[in-house]
Amino acid sequence: MDALKRSLIEKAGHDFGFEYTVSETPESITLGSARHPLHVEIALAASNFRLHFGNAKHQLLNELKRDFPLHDREILSDSVNSMAVVFKRAAALAHALPNQAENDFGSALTAELNKLPEGVKNTEVERIVRQRVGQDTYRKAMLEYWGGACAVTGVAMPEVLRASHALPWAECESDAQRLDVFNGFLLTANLDALFDRFLISFDSNGIVLIAEDISENDREFLGLHSNLSLRWVANQHEPYLAQHRLRLKARQTKNSQGGSE
Structure with a gap:
């Protein structure tokens, strides 16, 4: 894979949910994100790009099948633009599906509670903050x-x-x-x-x-x-x-x- 193709893949990844390079070989490049645990390996396959979601859970793969032809954890894309569409959907699903949303909620709640004065634990104030943060997290996950x-x-x-x-x-x-x-x-x-x-x-x-x-x-x-x-x-x-x-x-x-x- 030449340097130009690698640069185009990395830009598409950065713009659509896979913002950093996890690893690379002469034949492939693997992208990941700090926002979700999903990795995607991209390699050339004849005139197409082969996108392999090696660590994807079955639930996420089943959802991807609604929008793209997927075989053995792989999707073929014929252009960088079509690859970007796959990136965007895969990243959204990875960030939305159960467990990841719960993790995001935990982090956001901790940050919000740390802003409050001492002595609010187990009070009505904490309950209100917990509900607000939870509903914001849920809405974001549903939109994705x-x-x-x-x-x-x-x-x-x-x-x-x-x-x-x-x-x-x-x-x-x-x-x-x-x-x-x-x-x-x-x-x-x-x-x-x-x-x-x-x-x-x-x-x-x-x-x-x-x-x-x-x-x-x-x-x-x-x-x-x-x-x-x-x-x-x-x-x-x-x-x-x-x-x-x-x-x-x-x-x-x-x-x-x-x-x-």
């Missing part, structure tokens, strides 16, 4: 996982996107659950409000489920229709979604019996 676009509509305006939880924040048993990108979806504000109140949910295939007590008139104003569906749904979403669907069903049962929220 969903590529900055609504999980249903594809709207890509961060100002109107919300990181929704299927299992509510207050009911999660651990930070790992609260920060799990599979515990919810990135949704536009109206869909987030409906999802949060168990007025909509999604079946195991990602098709929207709409509460029966939402009138046809309100459905039209809210943009709700039976053709709405998640852009994709992973197996890891299902345990959380199953609980969420039960809450929608329980809410409908309560309302049909004359109860109220």
